[in-house]
Amino acid sequence: MDITIRQALPADYAALGEITARAYLQDGLLDFGESDAYLGELRDVAKRAAAAEVLVAVEGGRVLGGVTFVPAAGPMADIAGPGEAEIRMLAVDHAARGRGAGESLVRACIDRARSTGGCTRIVLSTQRTMHTAHRIYERLGFVRTPERDWNPIPHLDDLHLLAYELTL
Numbered sequence: 001m002d003i004t005i006r007q008a009l010p011a012d013y014a015a016l017g018e019i020t021a022r023a024y025l026q027d028g029l030l031d032f033g034e035s036d037a038y039l040g041e042l043r044d045v046a047k048r049a050a051a052a053e054v055l056v057a058v059e060g061g062r063v064l065g066g067v068t069f070v071p072a073a074g075p076m077a078d079i080a081g082p083g084e085a086e087i088r089m090l091a092v093d094h095a096a097r098g099r100g101a102g103e104s105l106v107r108a109c110i111d112r113a114r115s116t117g118g119c120t121r122i123v124l125s126t127q128r129t130m131h132t133a134h135r136i137y138e139r140l141g142f143v144r145t146p147e148r149d150w151n152p153i154p155h156l157d158d159l160h161l162l163a164y165e166l167t168l
Contacts, residue, residue: 003101005108008045008054008066016056016066016091017043023065023091029127031159042089052076055108057092057101065092067105071116079123079148079163085113087124090133103136110140114168121168125150125161134162142166 008016020042023029030036041047048054048068056066070076070086080086087109092102113122124142126133148163 004058005104008056012056012063013045015063017045019093020091064096064101069109083120085119085122123165137164
């Protein structure tokens with residue numbers, strides 16, 4: 001079967017929220033595990049969809065993963081500035097990894113950024129340990145922008161997010 005990328009429907013929100021939460025937990029990306037406050041944000045797909053565009057990768061009616069595409073600065077943007085779109089919360093179910101869902105989701109975000117008036121760049125933040133995601137970004141032309149690296153929780157010295165950008 002083929003993987004399809006489409007806008008998330010309300011019926012997809014619970015599944016995508018769990019896939020995203022599980023991916024972050026299983027990959028060790030949450031400093032406080034099951035008690036991490038960010039887990040609630042990862043599960044709240046409805047909130048993301050109200051402020052940005054949430055895309056899902058689907059195969060045979062089953063959600064494999066998703067991503068949040070932020071077309072401009074706003075409540076869902078972490079580092080996007082004027083003329084920039086942002087990719088957030090890319091996650092693929094562990095059982096579906098290695099089949100192209102993640103790359104297809106990123107490509108869909110790039111396509112959306114290119115069709116967004118006034119958008120000249122797409123940016124994202126990623127954790128140091130997300131090596132598979134880094135390879136996808138770099139393969140698609142994203143470059144590291146260390147001057148934009150940042151820490152969303154300044155009192156945690158070990159949480160340092162790496163920034164990437166793609167000029168369109």
